[in-house]
Amino acid sequence: MHTISRDYPAYFFTSITKDRLTVFQKDSMKTVVCSALSEARGSGGFALYAYVIMPDHIHIITDSHRRPSETLRYINGIVSHRIISYLKENDFHASLMKLRDETKERNYKHSLWDHHGNTFLITSESVMKQRVNYIHNNPVATGLCEKPTNYRFSSARIWLGRPDENEPLDIDITNIKWREA
Numbered sequence: 001m002h003t004i005s006r007d008y009p010a011y012f013f014t015s016i017t018k019d020r021l022t023v024f025q026k027d028s029m030k031t032v033v034c035s036a037l038s039e040a041r042g043s044g045g046f047a048l049y050a051y052v053i054m055p056d057h058i059h060i061i062t063d064s065h066r067r068p069s070e071t072l073r074y075i076n077g078i079v080s081h082r083i084i085s086y087l088k089e090n091d092f093h094a095s096l097m098k099l100r101d102e103t104k105e106r107n108y109k110h111s112l113w114d115h116h117g118n119t120f121l122i123t124s125e126s127v128m129k130q131r132v133n134y135i136h137n138n139p140v141a142t143g144l145c146e147k148p149t150n151y152r153f154s155s156a157r158i159w160l161g162r163p164d165e166n167e168p169l170d171i172d173i174t175n176i177k178w179r180e181a
Contacts, residue, residue: 051155
């Protein structure tokens, strides 16, 4: 169980796509991201408390089991690999060209992310709830839906205790030990 405190914070991550390209516009791409996040959580051994997948960025809240940079590396690395593989397998050449980058040290030719990920430390339950509300209201604020629970690719329904039968991504909300009523 995770009691959120200064000694055991949670982390709020934002990862933005390269040049703010709307890579995650289609549900098929968001589904790939959900699968990759689940894989990253499993291989990285961290909890996932809240998320939203927007057309050009993702927001995630995790535990502090690992250093923030290490957790973000798992998340961004696996999501990037899965998205670029999906684009290659499905002949999305125009999208791949937009993600083209100079060849990197391990022979990478494409880059999904702007390499300035944002990490925010969450040290209290009240800040945790504020960040969760921000995540869940992000699709409403940008006009993608009218209510947070209408947006399929977020944890809003789970947080309200009304998950869909086929949620695209499960979260670890039951791992949080709340002190506040």
